[in-house]
Amino acid sequence: MANAADYALKELNKETTIGGVGVEIERTVPRIDLTDFDARKAEITEELWAAATDIGFFQLINHGVPTHLIDDAFLKSKHFFDLPQEVKAQYPMARGTNSGWEYKAQVRPSTGTADQKESYQVTISRMDELGLWPTPEELAGFKASMLTFERANWGVAMKVLGCFAGKLGMPTDFFTTAHDPMKPTYQSTVRLIHYLAMKDTKQEDYKYWRAGAHSDYNCLTLLHQRTGQGGLQVAPGKDQVERLAWTEVEPLDGIITCNIGDMLMRWSDDLLQSTLHRVRMPKPGEYDGPRYSIAFFAQANKDAMIVGPQEKYEPMSAGDYMQMRLSANFDKKET
Ligand SMILES: O=C(O)CCC(=O)C(=O)O
Ligand SMILES: [Fe+2]
Numbered sequence: 137m138a139n140a141a142d143y144a145l146k147e148l149n150k151e152t153t154i155g156g157v158g159v160e161i162e163r164t165v166p167r168i169d170l171t172d173f174d175a176r177k178a179e180i181t182e183e184l185w186a187a188a189t190d191i192g193f194f195q196l197i198n199h200g201v202p203t204h205l206i207d208d209a210f211l212k213s214k215h216f217f218d219l220p221q222e223v224k225a226q227y228p229m230a231r232g233t234n235s236g237w238e239y240k241a242q243v244r245p246s247t248g249t250a251d252q253k254e255s256y257q258v259t260i261s262r263m264d265e266l267g268l269w270p271t272p273e274e275l276a277g278f279k280a281s282m283l284t285f286e287r288a289n290w291g292v293a294m295k296v297l298g299c300f301a302g303k304l305g306m307p308t309d310f311f312t313t314a315h316d317p318m319k320p321t322y323q324s325t326v327r328l329i330h331y332l333a334m335k336d337t338k339q340e341d342y343k344y345w346r347a348g349a350h351s352d353y354n355c356l357t358l359l360h361q362r363t364g365q366g367g368l369q370v371a372p373g374k375d376q377v378e379r380l381a382w383t384e385v386e387p388l389d390g391i392i393t394c395n396i397g398d399m400l401m402r403w404s405d406d407l408l409q410s411t412l413h414r415v416r417m418p419k420p421g422e423y424d425g426p427r428y429s430i431a432f433f434a435q436a437n438k439d440a441m442i443v444g445p446q447e448k449y450e451p452m453s454a455g456d457y458m459q460m461r462l463s464a465n466f467d468k469k470e471t
Contacts, residue, residue, distance in 0.1 A: 154246045154349045154371075154374070154377050154380060154412060155244070155246035155247035155248070155345075155348055155349055158371070158380050158381065158382055159380075159381050159382065160369070160381065160382045160383070160384070161381040161382070161383060162383060162384075163191065163372075163383040165191060165193050165194060165195055165370070165383070165385055165386075165393075166183065166186070166187040166191070166194045166195070167194070167195045167196075167197055167391075168180065168183045168184060168187065168194050168195070168196055168197070169196075169197050169198050170196055170197070170198050170199045170200065170292075170295070171198040173200075173295060177299065180299065181299040181302060181303065184296060184299050184300070185299070185300070185303050188300065188396050188408045188409065189407055189408060189409060190372070190409065191370070191372050191409070191411060192370075192372060192395055192396045192408070192409035192410060192411030193370050193385065193393065193394065193395045193411055193413070194393075194394050194395075195385075195388075195391045195392065195393050195394070196292070196296075196358075196391065196392040196393075196394060197390075197391055199292050199392050200288075200291070200292060201288045201289065201292060201392070202288075203389075203390055205284060205285055205288055206285075206360055206389075206390065206430075208281050208285070209281060209282070209285040209328075209360070209430055210360070210362065210428055210430065212275070212277070212278050212281045212282065212328075213256075213328040213330070213428055213430060214330075214428065215275055215278070216256055216270065216275060216278065216328060217254060217256075217328070217330040217428075219270070219274060219275070221239075223270070223274055224237045224239075224254075224256070225237070226270075227256070227267075227268045227269075227270060229241070229257065230266065232459060232462060232463070233259070233262060233266060234257060234259060234323065234325055234458065234462055235257050235258065235259040235262045235263065235266060235268055235325065236256065236257060236266065236268045237254065237255070237256045238254065238255055238256075239254040240252065240253070240254065242255075242347075242465055243465065244345070244347070244348030244349065244350050244465065245350075245464055245465070246348045246349040246350060246414075247345055247348035247349065249343065249344050249345065249348065250344075251345060251346060251347045251348060251415075252331060252332050252344050252345065252346050252417070253329055253330060253331045253332065253346060253347065254329075254330050254332070255327050255328060255329045255330070256327070256328045257325045257326065257327045257328075258282045258286060258325060258326040258327075258328075259322070259323060259324070259325040260283065260286055260317060260322065261317075261319070261320055261321070261322040261323070263279075282326060285326065285430075286326045286432070287317075289326065289358050289432035290315070290317060290324065290432070290434070292358060292392065293315070293324075293355075293356050293358055293432060293434040294311065294312045294315065294434075296356060296394065297311035297312070297315070297355065297356055297400075297434065298311065298312065300400070300404070300408065304403075304404055304407070304444075304445055305445055306445075311355065311434075311436070314436040314437060314440040314454070315355075315434055315435075315436055315437060315440075316437060319437050321437040321438040321439045321440075321455070322437050323435050323436075323437060323438055323454070323455070323458060324354075324432070324433060324434050324435050325432075325433050325435070326430065326431070326432050326433075327430065327431045327432075327433065328428075328430055329428065329429045329430065329431065330426060330427075330428055331346040331347075331367075331415065331426065331427035331428075331429075332426065333424065333425045333426040334417065334418060334424040337420070337424065341417065342417055344417065345414055345415065345416060345417065346367055346415035346416065346417060346427065347414055347415035348414055349371070349412050349413070349414040350412065350413070350414065351374065351397065351398050351410040351411060351412050351413070352395060352397035352398065352410065352433065353397055353398050353399060353435070353457070353458065353461035353462075354397035354398075354399050354400075354433040354434055354435035355396075355397055355399045355400040355403070355434045355435060355436060356394060356395075356396060356397060356400060356433075356434040357394060357395045357397060357431055357432070357433055357434075358392050358393075358394055358431065358432040358434075359392065359393040359394070359395070359429060359430070359431045359432075360392060360393075360429060360430040360431070361387035361388070361389075361391075361393060361429050362387060362389060362427075362428060362429070363387060363388050363389045364387070364423055365387055365423070365427040365428065365429070366384065366386070366387050366418075366422070366423075367415045367416050367417070367418065367427065368384070368385040368387065368393070368413060368414075368415050368429075369382040369383060369384055369385065369413060369414055369415075369416055370382070370383050370385055370395070370411050370412065370413045371383070371411070371412045371413070372409065372411050372412075374410075374411070374412050380412065382414070385413075387429075395410070395411055395413065396408045396409055396410045396411070397410050397433070397435070398410045398461070399435060399436065399442060399454060399457055402442055402444065402449055402452075402457075403442050403443070403444055404444055404445075405444035405445060405446045405447075405448040405449075406448065415427075435454060435458060436454035437454060437455075438453060438454055438455030438458070439453060439454070439455065440453065440454040441453055441454075442454055442457060
């Protein structure tokens with residue numbers, strides 16, 4: 137069994153070696169149709185499993201999140217980021233909370249530079265206590281939209297995780313119990329992201345990334361993107377960092393791009409693949425206005441113990457796991 141500290145160090149060290157530009161190649165990111173989920177569950181499970189144990193990324197269509205909810209969430213996201221800085225600053229992401237607003241605060245271990253973005257995270261168990269909801273005067277209807285959107289994404293995430301649970305020999309509702317939104321230990325989160333528009337671009341701007349190379353530290357990510365606002369690239373095979381090659385993921389309205397995070401990779405004894413990805417700056421001649429995306433990060437409740445069927449790694453609580461990764465990303469100054 138690997139020692140927990142060694143494992144943590146290995147994961148973080150890996151991130152520091154992958155921040156370069158690298159090479160780009162074409163690959164297919166599988167598209168999986170969730171139509172008639174209950175009736176087709178066995179077939180869908182095989183498709184999800186094949187994608188998740190290989191490239192670690194897949195796109196869901198007919199997933200059941202209504203288009204109007206997604207459009208509304210993007211509208212509310214724009215309204216939030218359009219607020220004056222001093223209003224947004226009333227709702228800061230305090231250390232270790234993974235909730236609230238941050239501006240160019242995430243320094244990826246891979247690059248040592250801050251992501252060129254601002255983000256606002258909704259972790260429903262913490263919003264009231266930390267006073268992170270903008271007032272209705274500042275942003276009418278924001279809280280209701282976010283709660284509805286969060287719940288809809290949670291539902292899709294639990295369907296997908298239920299399929300993985302079956303393949304891992306766990307009860308179907310295993311991950312649903314581990315991501316119970318009614319518990320105060322809930323730590324799944326919606327992240328609204330606004331990547332800053334590029335202005336008067338200079339050569340040195342390209343030393344930055346909209347989001348530096350990383351793998352996610354959760355179980356499963358559901359990412360909503362907008363048609364025409366590209367830049368997401370994935371590179372499978374993080375065990376062989378010297379052979380990494382980056383592939384563009386097409387952003388399309390209404391499709392949910394999913395990826396496995398490190399928490400689930402560990403929970404599956406490394407069967408499910410948490411794949412490196414990044415958001416590159418627009419290339420000269422490409423659309424270089426603002427880019428908006430919204431992610432739902434399913435990350436197990438703090439008290440859930442992560443231990444795989446084969447017990448490849450020492451048990452670790454999901455709370456400890458998150459704190460380890462958050463401090464590696466948000467407690468750093470730029471290098
Ligand atoms: O905005 C995107 O396309 C990807 C965001 C992402 O990878 C993240 O926030 O972890
Ligand atoms: Fe990510």
